[in-house]
Amino acid sequence: MDFSLTEEQEMIKQAARKFALNELLPHSAQWDKTKEFPQHLVDKMGELGFVHTTIPKEYGGQGTDRLTNGIIVEELARGDFSLSIFAFGVMTDAFMIYGTEEQRKRWLPPMATGEGHMGIALTESESGSDAAGLTMKAVRDGDEYVLNGEKSSVSNINADGWLVLARTDPDASPARGISCFIVPGKTPGVTTSLYNDLGGRAVPRGPVAFEDVRIPAGNLLGEENRGFHLIMHAFDYNRALIGLMCIGAAQQTLDETIEFAKNRKSFGQVITTNQGVSFPIAEAATRLELARLICCKVLWLRDNELPHTTEAAMAKWFAPRTCVDILHECLLIHGHYGYTDEFHVEQRLRNVIGWQIGDGTANIQKLVIARDIIGREFVR
Ligand SMILES: Cc1cc2nc3c(=O)[nH]c(=O)nc-3n(C[C@H](O)[C@H](O)[C@H](O)COP(=O)(O)OP(=O)(O)OC[C@H]3O[C@@H](n4cnc5c(N)ncnc54)[C@H](O)[C@@H]3O)c2cc1C
Structure with a gap:
């Protein structure tokens, strides 16, 4: 097994993080308040090659593999959860696997620039x-x-x-x-x-x-x-991306929480000296790594045309749930400040909760997993 990123993936990851932290994060709270949709930044994401990245080059896209697509989604979600959705490659799969040439030519090029949304x-x-x-x-x-x-x-x-x-x-x-x-x-x-x-x-x-x-x-x-089969196949990909989107939001919050905790004093010492603070941080880092691994495995399986429905269901219930728990813990480590909109924690918690429901709840994912590993006839 090789868990390392290629040189190109590492470069893309760093570029996406830089863009997310410099261009998205400073405005994310404002978009949340005003419900404003920043098309100019989606256009910029398009120029930098961060939207729907799996669209093949012949249709104006980057032609990345799905694992690279997932890496970009996670990094963009550090800056803004909602906008990271525009990196998702799931529509590309729908058009490239099931679409006609005419449909691809009509719908993929505008999506590749960030102008067209579906x-x-x-x-x-x-x-x-x-x-x-x-x-x-x-x-x-x-x-x-x-x-x-x-x-x-x-x-x-x-x-x-x-x-x-x-x-x-x-x-x-x-x-x-x-x-x-x-x-x-x-x-x-x-x-x-x-x-x-x-x-x-x-x-x-x-x-x-x-x-x-x-x-x-x-x-x-x-x-x-055959549309139901088509959309369920698309969801198998979406589920890993949703997981990584949640992980991006939680990882950024964990990083910010560590900085906060290293500087916050109580009883005359910084709060990280308490294991009641440092251990939840250690546990969160561990859980995020586990959640990331299952999401990336789904993308790797899909890139290699191997079955991945069960793993996708695992990623979809485990990652959002884990991230909600971590965001909650991070909010508490911020004390009363975490309960305000002075920090991004409350916003990210609200964002991630939505994807415990969207694209199928945890119960439905567990049904998919149980049917596979126990047998459809034994599970209702
Ligand atoms: C942020 C967000 C984005 C969304 N985006 C889209 C979108 O773009 N397109 C789209 O079509 N839909 C979208 N949805 C809808 C989403 O996919 C559905 O809400 C979801 O599938 C659950 O359906 P429901 O809300 O009708 O809940 P219900 O099906 O009514 O379920 C209610 C509760 O009962 C539980 N439940 C139901 N059946 C069972 C069972 N057999 N066993 C155990 N528990 C069960 C569920 O887990 C849930 O907790 C979105 C939802 C959200 C929150």
Whole structure:
């Protein structure tokens, strides 16, 4: 086993960290308060090659492997949690594995510069964890599909387009009759609204309604009725990136907490001299390293085209949970200051909690793992 980064990966990692700490971190709290979306910095991320980094060079991207993509996500999340999402390579996989040449040429180049944004619209009010139970319909009408229904939770609500999952065969078993469509955000019949989320506020989330939305049949991504498989395969990649995004936020907080604790005195001595302070820091460093290892393993497995669904589920429940615990501990080490917005801890805690839910809760990940290691017939 070789755990070392290549010289190129190390360089990219340092460059991403420098950008995150110098250009994102100083404004992150302000974006959280104002819900302002800093497109100019996403453009700059594009210029520096930090957005959707796995997009192949022929479509204007960097063509990195997925492990490098994960390294960039973690580093950017040190500066701003929400903006690190724009580095995620998951859309690239969807288009490169399932898309047509025409679809790739239309959607990938704007994403590679940071101008074009895409989201995923799967969850409905009655089908979150039970995602295959979705009821939104898509009916073929000549050269078009007509979409009707409502999605209840779409991140990046202001995106230029979404991958929308809709039922195309009402008679097939739940997971088999679903297709995936590329729907431009400005299509007539689409209306969006906003949630007032606890965190992740620079990239707002909300419901999207589709009323007689007509899209060309050529916007079908992958095969008809195979959309659920497509999106679950995409999630296996997303889950490792979500883990690394949470790790970036927690690692930066841990580093800041160490500096704080080395300078904070109580009873006439710096608080790190107490094992009650230094041991939680040591434990946090250990847990972060373990969480990072499982996330990176998922990306390595995917890069090597090896099965990784179970490992992705492990990464998705373990990393956000671990990071929430660490952020909570770091907040307490800051004493009453940690409870204010003078430090970034409270903001990062709010941000990371969201991804204990988004893309599947811990319970659902444990279901995936249990079904694999115990056997589907023994687990409900
Ligand atoms: C920050 C954030 C971003 C999101 N972004 C997107 C997005 O971009 N696109 C999108 O489509 N969706 C998105 N979601 C929605 C998200 O994927 C769903 O919220 C999630 O899958 C859970 O569904 P639910 O909220 O309906 O909860 P429910 O399915 O109603 O579950 C409620 C609770 O019951 C538990 N539960 C349910 N079933 C079981 C079971 N069988 N065994 C044990 N426990 C169970 C769950 O763990 C949970 O704690 C996002 C959510 C958040 C918070």
